[in-house]
Amino acid sequence: MKRFFQTVLAILREISDEGPYQRHLAAHGLKHSPEEWRRFSDHLFAHKYARGKCC
Amino acid sequence: MKLLGHLFWAALSVVAAFCLAGIAMNRGEHINSIWLVLASTCTYAIGFRFYAKFIAAKVMMLDNNRATPGERLRDGHDFEPTNKWIVFGHHFAAIAGPGPLVGPTLAAQFGYLPGTLWIIIGAVIGGCVQDFIILFCSMRRDGKSLGQMAREEIGKLGGLVAVITVLMIMVILLAVVGLVVVNALKGSPWGTFTIAATMPIALLMGLYLRYWRPGKVLECSLWGFLLVILSIFGGQWVAQSATWAPWFTLSGIALAIATIVYGYLASTLPVWLLLAPRDYLSTFVKLGVVFILAAGILFVRPQLELPALTRFIDGTGPIFAGKVFPFCFITIACGAISGFHAMISSGTTPKMISREWHAWPVGYGSMALESFVAIMALIAACSLQPGVYFAVNSPAGVVGATPVAATATISTWGFPVTATEMSTLAQDVGEESLFYRTGGAPSLALGMAHIFATTIGGKAILGFWYHFAIMFEAMFILTIIASGTRVGRFMLQELLSHVYAPLGKKNWTPGMLFTSGLIVAAWGYFLIQGVRDPLGGINSLWPLFGIANQLLATIALCVATTILIKMHGARYIWITGVPLVWLVVVCYAAGIEKIFSSLPRLGFLAEATKLQTAIDTGAIAASKIAATQTQIFNDRLDAALCGMFLVLVSIILVDSVRTWVAVLSGAKSAQTEESPFVLTRLTAEEV
Numbered sequence: 001m002k003r004f005f006q007t008v009l010a011i012l013r014e015i016s017d018e019g020p021y022q023r024h025l026a027a028h029g030l031k032h033s034p035e036e037w038r039r040f041s042d043h044l045f046a047h048k049y050a051r052g053k054c055c
Numbered sequence: 056m057k058l059l060g061h062l063f064w065a066a067l068s069v070v071a072a073f074c075l076a077g078i079a080m081n082r083g084e085h086i087n088s089i090w091l092v093l094a095s096t097c098t099y100a101i102g103f104r105f106y107a108k109f110i111a112a113k114v115m116m117l118d119n120n121r122a123t124p125g126e127r128l129r130d131g132h133d134f135e136p137t138n139k140w141i142v143f144g145h146h147f148a149a150i151a152g153p154g155p156l157v158g159p160t161l162a163a164q165f166g167y168l169p170g171t172l173w174i175i176i177g178a179v180i181g182g183c184v185q186d187f188i189i190l191f192c193s194m195r196r197d198g199k200s201l202g203q204m205a206r207e208e209i210g211k212l213g214g215l216v217a218v219i220t221v222l223m224i225m226v227i228l229l230a231v232v233g234l235v236v237v238n239a240l241k242g243s244p245w246g247t248f249t250i251a252a253t254m255p256i257a258l259l260m261g262l263y264l265r266y267w268r269p270g271k272v273l274e275c276s277l278w279g280f281l282l283v284i285l286s287i288f289g290g291q292w293v294a295q296s297a298t299w300a301p302w303f304t305l306s307g308i309a310l311a312i313a314t315i316v317y318g319y320l321a322s323t324l325p326v327w328l329l330l331a332p333r334d335y336l337s338t339f340v341k342l343g344v345v346f347i348l349a350a351g352i353l354f355v356r357p358q359l360e361l362p363a364l365t366r367f368i369d370g371t372g373p374i375f376a377g378k379v380f381p382f383c384f385i386t387i388a389c390g391a392i393s394g395f396h397a398m399i400s401s402g403t404t405p406k407m408i409s410r411e412w413h414a415w416p417v418g419y420g421s422m423a424l425e426s427f428v429a430i431m432a433l434i435a436a437c438s439l440q441p442g443v444y445f446a447v448n449s450p451a452g453v454v455g456a457t458p459v460a461a462t463a464t465i466s467t468w469g470f471p472v473t474a475t476e477m478s479t480l481a482q483d484v485g486e487e488s489l490f491y492r493t494g495g496a497p498s499l500a501l502g503m504a505h506i507f508a509t510t511i512g513g514k515a516i517l518g519f520w521y522h523f524a525i526m527f528e529a530m531f532i533l534t535i536i537a538s539g540t541r542v543g544r545f546m547l548q549e550l551l552s553h554v555y556a557p558l559g560k561k562n563w564t565p566g567m568l569f570t571s572g573l574i575v576a577a578w579g580y581f582l583i584q585g586v587r588d589p590l591g592g593i594n595s596l597w598p599l600f601g602i603a604n605q606l607l608a609t610i611a612l613c614v615a616t617t618i619l620i621k622m623h624g625a626r627y628i629w630i631t632g633v634p635l636v637w638l639v640v641v642c643y644a645a646g647i648e649k650i651f652s653s654l655p656r657l658g659f660l661a662e663a664t665k666l667q668t669a670i671d672t673g674a675i676a677a678s679k680i681a682a683t684q685t686q687i688f689n690d691r692l693d694a695a696l697c698g699m700f701l702v703l704v705s706i707i708l709v710d711s712v713r714t715w716v717a718v719l720s721g722a723k724s725a726q727t728e729e730s731p732f733v734l735t736r737l738t739a740e741e742v
Contacts (some may be wrong), residue, residue, distance in 0.1 A: 007138075007140050007141070007482065010140075010141050011140065011143075012144075012436045013273065013382075014141045014145050015144065015335075015338055016269075016272035016276065016335055017272055018271045018273060020653045021270055022614065023073070024711050027129075027131025028131060031562075032270060037329075038265065041264075041327060042327070043132065045330075045331055047133065047326060047612050048403075049331075049538055049542070051399075051402055052388075052397070052398070052542040053334075053531075053534060053539065054149060054150045054154075054393070054395045054399055055152045055232070055388075055600075055604065
């Protein structure tokens with residue numbers, strides 16, 4: 001049951017882009033800061049919203 | 056253990072067959088929705104375990120030793136090998152839209168049987184297969200998009216057709232989903248206030264995430280959700296206030312203009328301020344509601360009040376004109392097969408897969424779950440009393456302009472309903488009236504509210520649940536409008552950059568404002584046309600959207616067939632060939648009927664001719680001649696658009712068949728554009 005909830009939380013973190021942000025920090029050896037989140041989200045949104053949402 | 060496994064699957068097959076036969080053969084008695092739940096889930100499970108596994112093992116030859124693009128091209132951003140259940144959740148959230156909710160609700164006018172069979176069979180041998188194979192193709196090609204694969208595997212023409220098709224689909228899609236929202240909110244101060252409140256809530260969330268608590272998306276979304284729930288209560292207060300209610304009681308045209316302005320703003324404002332926070336919120340609400348609805352259906356097990364087949368299979372349905380074939384298969388698009396899914400399967404998802412076999416649950420399994428959402432929507436709609444269902448969904452132009460006339464017409468069809476019953480129901484859900492609310496959203500909301508209220512709260516909070524369901528539908532439809540307008544703008548900027556280069560710069564403000572205006576004007580025109588249509592708009596626009604979406608699926612299946620032919624010759628061509636042939640037949644049949652049918656309610660040109668004759672013979676009052684001429688123009692425009700869709704289908708088909716013949720005869724190399732094999736280095740812990 002614990003594993004199930006951990007997976008659900010991980011899915012929510014992925015959908016909310018918190019998971020990709022943590023991976024981005026880890027991959028580039030960076031620490032969280034407001035500026036870093038803004039840089040990351042600007043890049044992410046530019047890609048994410050270049051595609052339409054599904055109907 | 057192996058014997059137990061065989062027994063389990065044999066038992067599941069028997070349950071699936073028994074339930075499907077029960078649904079198909081039952082006549083005259085009401086059946087319980089649990090039959091649909093069992094028939095669909097057992098069939099999906101068998102399709103997943105046997106058919107999809109066969110495709111994965113024998114046709115795709117998935118290999119867990121082969122490094123995926125997520126591993127080979129890992130960059131910490133787009134390419135990242137990710138846990139399969141996380142990719143599954145992410146992919147499902149991306150493909151789940153309003154289509155599987157609205158389409159089955161509208162198609163319920165034929166009864167529950169045609170829709171149920173098409174959703175289940177169409178998904179298992181069509182939609183799930185398409186999503187799975189396109190995901191596989193993209194995964195083996197470094198995560199390339201559908202357009203890129205069409206260009207490389209079929210030819211340049213195929214790629215160009217894919218781009219034009221997507222742009223045209225976008226315009227029709229945005230207009231039709233906009234119409235669904237407008238029809239759900241017109242004359243409803245409660246609903247309008249709730250949806251209007253989501254705009255400042257999204258702006259607040261955008262600022263919260265950008266400046267106050269950067270990166271705390273889950274926390275921010277939770278606050279946003281609580282504020283949205285508060286806004287539903289606020290909407291109830293507004294609707295009961297003599298001062299405020301008139302401010303939020305808007306006509307269809309006023310709501311259409313508000314939607315158009317919103318689309319323009321969402322396309323031009325920074326993404327982080329409005330679009331992204333709305334998207335987070337609507338995705339979480341959407342997932343939550345889907346799972347609550349599933350739990351509610353299992354708890355309530357509502358009886359299906361609509362018959363298996365209604366008299367409207369003959370094409371005389373009030374919601375949209377046309378016989379069960381081909382229009383049931385055009386109306387239910389996303390719940391059975393959706394071309395749009397191919398865009399997602401060749402978008403982010405292939406870049407996140409860590410093991411090739413994960414494509415099996417992600418590609419096939421996610422679509423099976425999406426199809427189950429369509430079954431739930433069908434159950435919610437069919438659990439309404441048929442008279443209520445038709446009173447809500449039928450336009451005034453068909454059933455009569457007054458409640459008494461409308462209920463009298465509907466009762467003569469064998470679905471008794473009275474104006475008093477409708478008035479009481481409207482009061483129960485906090486609305487002035489529930490008549491002529493075409494588009495599917497209000498009837499779906501009624502069905503959902505009934506299921507939710509039976510589970511929690513009872514009739515006393517039916518109004519809350521109804522507006523919660525309306526909020527849920529409208530919120531993610533408006534997110535689609537926001538992101539779709541933006542994507543349409545990008546595509547237009549790219550096309551127009553060949554005429555004037557600066558227009559191609561995405562951040563050049565004049566170009567951005569100009570192209571946003573053009574794309575908004577395009578879908579806004581069709582939206583206004585739908586709002587003004589005396590037949591409710593859905594009658595003309597939803598089939599156009601269905602044809603366009605199935606056309607995109609045709610392109611995806613052409614790409615998939617080409618790749619299968621290059622891999623195995625003609626041996627497995629039937630896997631994608633069967634759904635492809637079916638879709639082509641359906642698209643042509645529906646398109647030709649929509650253009651050339653001699654029935655004015657069905658054929659665009661027949662209606663234009665009828666109206667022109669009425670003008671020529673003086674049957675139209677002088678004050679209405681201008682409006683009638685606009686309607687004639689719109690009919691001809693819709694016919695031209697529909698014709699263009701058919702031409703696009705023909706081009707892509709001819710181009711594909713030419714490639715298949717050349718490959719099979721040896722005149723063209725069977726070499727695919729697959730990336731070379733690289734041994735994976737990911738450990739078991741990393742996947």
